[in-house]
Amino acid sequence: MTPLEDDLKQALKRQEPAADFTARVLARCAAAELSSKRRFFWSAPVWRMGLAAAAVLLMLVGGSVYQRHEHEVKGMAAKRQLLLAMRIAGTKLQEVQQRVKESEQVEQ
Amino acid sequence: MGALLAATTSIAATREGQAALPAFATAVDLHKAMVYSIAWQFLRDRVAADELAQDVFLQLHKNWARIESPAHMVFWLRKVATHRAIDAARKRKAHAETSLEETDEPTVLERVHDSFLSSYLQRMVASLPEKLRGVIVLRYQEEMELEEIAKVLDMNVSTVKTQISRALDLLRGKVSRRLGKGTGQ
Numbered sequence: 001m002t003p004l005e006d007d008l009k010q011a012l013k014r015q016e017p018a019a020d021f022t023a024r025v026l027a028r029c030a031a032a033e034l035s036s037k038r039r040f041f042w043s044a045p046v047w048r049m050g051l052a053a054a055a056v057l058l059m060l061v062g063g064s065v066y067q068r069h070e071h072e073v074k075g076m077a078a079k080r081q082l083l084l085a086m087r088i089a090g091t092k093l094q095e096v097q098q099r100v101k102e103s104e105q106v107e108q
Numbered sequence: 109m110g111a112l113l114a115a116t117t118s119i120a121a122t123r124e125g126q127a128a129l130p131a132f133a134t135a136v137d138l139h140k141a142m143v144y145s146i147a148w149q150f151l152r153d154r155v156a157a158d159e160l161a162q163d164v165f166l167q168l169h170k171n172w173a174r175i176e177s178p179a180h181m182v183f184w185l186r187k188v189a190t191h192r193a194i195d196a197a198r199k200r201k202a203h204a205e206t207s208l209e210e211t212d213e214p215t216v217l218e219r220v221h222d223s224f225l226s227s228y229l230q231r232m233v234a235s236l237p238e239k240l241r242g243v244i245v246l247r248y249q250e251e252m253e254l255e256e257i258a259k260v261l262d263m264n265v266s267t268v269k270t271q272i273s274r275a276l277d278l279l280r281g282k283v284s285r286r287l288g289k290g291t292g293q
Contacts, residue, residue: 004276004280004283007225007226007229007283008229008244008248009248010226011226011227011229011230011248012145012149012229012233012244012245012249013145013249014144014145014249015144015148016141016144017140017157017158017161021136021144021158021162022133022136022140025140025162025165025166026132026133026136029165029166029169032166032169033169
């Protein structure tokens with residue numbers, strides 16, 4: 001080793017960074033870890049699967065509610081038709097009764 | 109932060125057949141002077157060197173699972189710190205370049221005291237081209253073998269030898285000319 005090399009070793013001795021260096025590094029690492037966890041949380045497969053399941057469930061429930069509503073509408077229409085038919089039948093029956101009474105009176 | 113420390117400790121504990129890795133916080137404490145000094149030799153700016161050293165440890169934290177042993181960690185830190193420092197020094201070079209010839213003459217007092225000689229040599233090293241500076245820093249600050257330097261800087265051993273010799277010639281010429289001291293022999 002030459003004198004210059006000795007001098008270089010002496011000159012290039014390691015230096016210590018600021019006293020709070022480790023604490024600052026750990027704080028940055030913790031912040032980076034937290035941020036990557038948040039990103040992972042929202043992009044995690046479990047979340048994507050959950051959203052898909054919720055969409056399917058919503059479609060099933062919506063379909064069921066719609067079917068029930070359709071059923072009720074059809075039922076109400078059928079009821080209305082039945083009442084109308086009964087009303088017509090009642091009127092016809094009254095007419096027949098009336099004619100029977102009239103013909104009986106003519107015979108007497 | 110407790111979770112972070114616990115996680116890094118548990119990673120260390122799960123490795124088998126290799127020297128146990130220290131916890132991340134301990135690793136930072138153990139190697140901060142090495143990483144900071146490498147950055148300092150390239151940037152000669154406390155704030156910039158501190159920031160670069162922090163970035164290196166942040167990168168180490170992200171790659172913690174890939175670190176195989178304490179020796180691998182030291183190699184990894186030296187490699188990442190040196191490459192980052194070379195890049196940072198090149199970027200800063202555009203702003204202010206100090207060549208060997210432009211470096212200030214030492215004063216009479218500097219010739220008297222070794223501490224001034226050290227300071228002068230540091231400035232001389234800082235004025236070397238980045239690759240040569242990297243070789244010199246790894247050789248004389250980190251006291252690494254030529255083979256190790258070659259691995260860190262992705263060079264042949266013969267190239268490392270040539271670069272050290274070239275850097276020493278440059279420094280020797282400058283120092284003996286300016287200080288008139290027998291260091292150049």
